[in-house]
Amino acid sequence: MPATIRDVARASGVHISTVSRTFSAPHLVNPETRVRVLACAEDLGYRPNRAARALITGRTHNIGLIVADIANPFFPPLIKAAEGQARHRDYHVFVADTNEDPVAEEDLVHALAKQVDGVLLCSPRMSNSLIEQVSREVPVVVINRQVAGLPCVMMDVGQGARSAIEHLLGLGHRRIALLGGPRGSWTNREMRRAAAAAARSGGADLTVLGPNQPTETGGGATAEAVRRSGVTAVLAYNDLMALGLIEGLDALGLRVPQDVSVIGVDDIALSRLTRPKLTTVATPTAAAGRTAVDMLLQHDSDAPRGARGRGAAAGDRRTTAQVMLQTVLVVRDSTGPAPEPGRNGAGA
Amino acid sequence: MPATIRDVARASGVHISTVSRTFSAPHLVNPETRVRVLACAEDLGYRPNRAARALITGRTHNIGLIVADIANPFFPPLIKAAEGQARHRDYHVFVADTNEDPVAEEDLVHALAKQVDGVLLCSPRMSNSLIEQVSREVPVVVINRQVAGLPCVMMDVGQGARSAIEHLLGLGHRRIALLGGPRGSWTNREMRRAAAAAARSGGADLTVLGPNQPTETGGGATAEAVRRSGVTAVLAYNDLMALGLIEGLDALGLRVPQDVSVIGVDDIALSRLTRPKLTTVATPTAAAGRTAVDMLLQHDSDAPRGARGRGAAAGDRRTTAQVMLQTVLVVRDSTGPAPEPGRNGAGA
DNA sequence: CGCAGTGGTGCAAAGGTTTGCAGCGAAGAA
DNA sequence: TTCTTCGCTGCAAACCTTTGCACCACTGCG
Numbered sequence: 145m146p147a148t149i150r151d152v153a154r155a156s157g158v159h160i161s162t163v164s165r166t167f168s169a170p171h172l173v174n175p176e177t178r179v180r181v182l183a184c185a186e187d188l189g190y191r192p193n194r195a196a197r198a199l200i201t202g203r204t205h206n207i208g209l210i211v212a213d214i215a216n217p218f219f220p221p222l223i224k225a226a227e228g229q230a231r232h233r234d235y236h237v238f239v240a241d242t243n244e245d246p247v248a249e250e251d252l253v254h255a256l257a258k259q260v261d262g263v264l265l266c267s268p269r270m271s272n273s274l275i276e277q278v279s280r281e282v283p284v285v286v287i288n289r290q291v292a293g294l295p296c297v298m299m300d301v302g303q304g305a306r307s308a309i310e311h312l313l314g315l316g317h318r319r320i321a322l323l324g325g326p327r328g329s330w331t332n333r334e335m336r337r338a339a340a341a342a343a344r345s346g347g348a349d350l351t352v353l354g355p356n357q358p359t360e361t362g363g364g365a366t367a368e369a370v371r372r373s374g375v376t377a378v379l380a381y382n383d384l385m386a387l388g389l390i391e392g393l394d395a396l397g398l399r400v401p402q403d404v405s406v407i408g409v410d411d412i413a414l415s416r417l418t419r420p421k422l423t424t425v426a427t428p429t430a431a432a433g434r435t436a437v438d439m440l441l442q443h444d445s446d447a448p449r450g451a452r453g454r455g456a457a458a459g460d461r462r463t464t465a466q467v468m469l470q471t472v473l474v475v476r477d478s479t480g481p482a483p484e485p486g487r488n489g490a491g492a
Numbered sequence: 493m494p495a496t497i498r499d500v501a502r503a504s505g506v507h508i509s510t511v512s513r514t515f516s517a518p519h520l521v522n523p524e525t526r527v528r529v530l531a532c533a534e535d536l537g538y539r540p541n542r543a544a545r546a547l548i549t550g551r552t553h554n555i556g557l558i559v560a561d562i563a564n565p566f567f568p569p570l571i572k573a574a575e576g577q578a579r580h581r582d583y584h585v586f587v588a589d590t591n592e593d594p595v596a597e598e599d600l601v602h603a604l605a606k607q608v609d610g611v612l613l614c615s616p617r618m619s620n621s622l623i624e625q626v627s628r629e630v631p632v633v634v635i636n637r638q639v640a641g642l643p644c645v646m647m648d649v650g651q652g653a654r655s656a657i658e659h660l661l662g663l664g665h666r667r668i669a670l671l672g673g674p675r676g677s678w679t680n681r682e683m684r685r686a687a688a689a690a691a692r693s694g695g696a697d698l699t700v701l702g703p704n705q706p707t708e709t710g711g712g713a714t715a716e717a718v719r720r721s722g723v724t725a726v727l728a729y730n731d732l733m734a735l736g737l738i739e740g741l742d743a744l745g746l747r748v749p750q751d752v753s754v755i756g757v758d759d760i761a762l763s764r765l766t767r768p769k770l771t772t773v774a775t776p777t778a779a780a781g782r783t784a785v786d787m788l789l790q791h792d793s794d795a796p797r798g799a800r801g802r803g804a805a806a807g808d809r810r811t812t813a814q815v816m817l818q819t820v821l822v823v824r825d826s827t828g829p830a831p832e833p834g835r836n837g838a839g840a
Numbered sequence: 841c842g843c844a845g846t847g848g849t850g851c852a853a854a855g856g857t858t859t860g861c862a863g864c865g866a867a868g869a870a
Numbered sequence: 871t872t873c874t875t876c877g878c879t880g881c882a883a884a885c886c887t888t889t890g891c892a893c894c895a896c897t898g899c900g
Binding site for chain 3: 158159160161162165172173174177196198199200201202
């Protein structure tokens with residue numbers, strides 16, 4: 145039913161190869177012929193079949209984007225940015241959600257492998273070695289993780305955590321908790337390392353609570369533990385957890401920031417809407433999405449997948465840039481001076 | 493470099509057609525042969541090329557999902573549900589974001605058409621006639637809109653709006669505003685119609701403000717207009733706008749729910765986290781996603797796209813079910829009794 | 841007049857898979 | 871024994887497009 149290149153050829157009285165060229169290399173065909181072909185194509189509603197094209201060119205003009213949880217407001221801006229950048233270059237983005245499950249993640253990347261030209265692995269939960277393995281099957285750019293030998297775009301959450309801790313130190317806090325994120329998260333390790341170092345050099349105690357589900361629920365579930373730990377400030381793995389925690393503390397009768405200061409990470413749109421407005425480490429998610437697409441497409445345009453032999457030994461184009469994007473602490477209303485010792489049941 | 497069906501055939505000493513059958517119709521091949529082939533395939537890391545398969549079967553095993561704004565928390569649950577349901581049936585979901593732009597929407601559906609077996613049009617902004625047109629190019633299921641002759645899954649926002657208005661009437665409100673959503677939204681029209689009817693029969697005034705961008709910003713921008721209108725309660729097009737409005741009213745010194753009651757629509761996760769917690773009309777988004785996938789896949793499995801002629805006249809299998817899912821009002825803290833007349837500057 | 845160059849077009853192979861049909865050997869029936 | 875039947879496998883066409891190569895008719899130059 146849908147018109148093929150052959151129908152157009154028949155209708156316009158030329159060979160199919162001429163029709164093909166009319167679309168993929170217009171400068172090679174006589175202007176008169178071209179307009180005739182285009183007219184017929186328009187007439188028949190012809191649109192090139194991308195699958196067939198992919199089969200022979202080895203490029204699908206699709207890229208896959210695998211995220212841990214599309215419902216986490218951290219991801220949509222990244223997805224939108226990636227989509228926009230991809231669209232500029234006539235690519236489409238295939239978004240898939242793993243529900244924070246490393247196994248689903250692997251399945252998905254395999255399933256995607258053959259129908260995309262490359263995959264963006266965003267905040268992966270699988271092991272580095274697995275990532276290296278799949279990267280042999282399909283070009284990969286990793287977001288929010290450092291993997292040796294692979295192109296990566298990271299956000300400097302280490303710096304962010306340091307700023308956050310220093311902000312808290314400046315407000316007089318000396319007992320601070322870090323709400324850990326999910327197992328397998330690179331961000332989590334980086335934050336932990338940086339926060340521990342900053343706390344130590346500031347003479348403060350850092351209690352690590354976790355791992356936790358990186359959601360409101362996960363954050364809320366730690367409220368009791370936070371209270372028992374007697375800290376006066378908390379740095380959460382992300383904004384969602386921070387908001388959940390604030391809610392949970394509220395239910396326990398602890399107020400933010402009077403009793404406990406809370407800092408999140410990501411600066412999701414929502415963090416400006418809650419009360420109190422959330423102090424948070426803003427991450428450049430849109431920039432990360434754009435950059436990752438650029439890296440994939442560049443890293444990928446030099447060697448069409450189904451390349452017909454003749455290729456250089458393969459492996460020589462390993463530029464594998466790794467870029468680190470800056471984060472910035474945004475101070476809002478969920479942080480305040482440390483409460484007077486003893487006023488709130490720190491040790492109680 | 494990636495192993496093809498031919499490599500596996502060579503390695504296991506059978507014809508490629510046997511390998512093909514091993515994967516697509518295992519019962520047709522001798523168990524011994526099968527295990528040998530599977531072993532070789534495993535060994536070579538062979539995975540069927542979906543593009544090539546699509547070329548001949550006419551089915552890509554992908555479905556497209558077009559949403560207006562992936563950053564709107566209304567969509568992720570729907571997307572996740574659709575993905576889950578699709579995955580069960582060995583389909584993948586291709587998500588694309590139109591940024592609320594009807595033109596981008598049309599482009600996208602055309603671009604997607606050839607690489608998916610069907611498209612889910614979620615909260616479309618384009619005209620009905622355009623939708624009918626694209627539905628001739630690729631099977632379509634429409635979500636959140638009623639289009640004659642096309643399978644649709646809708647949420648009963650009319651009922652929801654009615655409940656919301658009645659809730660407000662019960663609290664004594666008589667001057668109510670409806671914050672309209674974007675132009676072209678079916679939901680918007682339905683809400684408006686139902687809200688107007690409910691208000692009229694309750695003896696209340698309904699002021700319609702809009703259209704507006706269906707975002708926090710869009711909601712916040714109406715705060716001034718809401719104040720000037722002198723209403724004591726507002727029903728917003730969605731939760732995001734409701735939250736933005738609350739924020740905006742706060743900036744004007746009006747408190748929710750003491751001075752103004754606010755109701756949203758969608759019951760996004762976030763509406764439980766804000767203060768005050770939002771009273772809202774909960775929509776069954778996950779169910780909508782699942783249902784839409786089911787309808788598409790059923791409606792679609794009877795006639796493989798590239799069907800080799802012989803087909804019945806085409807158009808006879810128009811079952812075109814249209815399902816309406818129920819909504820329910822969730823009362824939380826953003827609604828309260830109407831303020832005493834005159835206490836708040838209604839007419840001022 | 842001959843020849844090289846050039847712009848436009850056709851030819852056919854290739855890409856990886858599915859599938860209707862035919863063929864083969866063995867088992868069962870007559 | 872001969873004829874079916876049946877389970878399994880091979881053959882080859884088909885899906886739609888791209889692209890290197892060959893071909894043709896001109897043009898312009900020597």
